[in-house]
Amino acid sequence: SQKIEQNSEALNIQEGKTATLTCNYTNYSPAYLQWYRQDPGRGPVFLLLIRENEKEKRKERLKVTFDTTLKQSLFHITASQPADSATYLCALDRDNNAGNMLTFGGGTRLMVKP
């Protein structure tokens, strides 16, 4: 069955360091992958989308890589700040899906300490 895995344990890092979050998937051939940020009690907020033919995407302090051979995406936040503390979710579309149907990973909680 299709599965998306993110580290369920919280990631604790020091302010200024680079945070790296992992998203692994199995039995999937997604056309693209998305990352979202979710704060407690709020809806997820879109951050980045990377397509299967793209290896890397950047947006300000954020960087996403997508390795379809390893079936893995890495999400990096450079020069992390306490305000980056949140849960980060990766999401994939379903194979050959037409429409907006995403499958989300369980999310990784990031804690950035000052």
Added chain:
Amino acid sequence: KAGVTQTPRYLIKTRGQQVTLSCSPISGHRSVSWYQQTPGQGLQFLFEYFSETQRNKGNFPGRFSGRQFSNSRSEMNVSTLELGDSALYLCASSLRGAFAGELFFGEGSRLTVL
């Protein structure tokens, strides 16, 4: 530009009752998706509507239903509520039609079933 609006934000029901949740998408967005979020299962896709038609459906029982109106506003209904239906119900709208793009989420409706 107004974001996705969900009402009500909080509600408490008892087992056996039914509930209707409402979602107003961003102006111009024709796709509306619904997700259920619980601590144990994470974000799970319920269904998606596009131009008043259900385009995709997740693996939820028939007690969960939805519809979309000509102005793209959407409602979801859960009948014969069970304790396990307690969750945060999130609505998301998208501009893209044929293929999934970034989703814009509302703040959610938190349902508690007693």
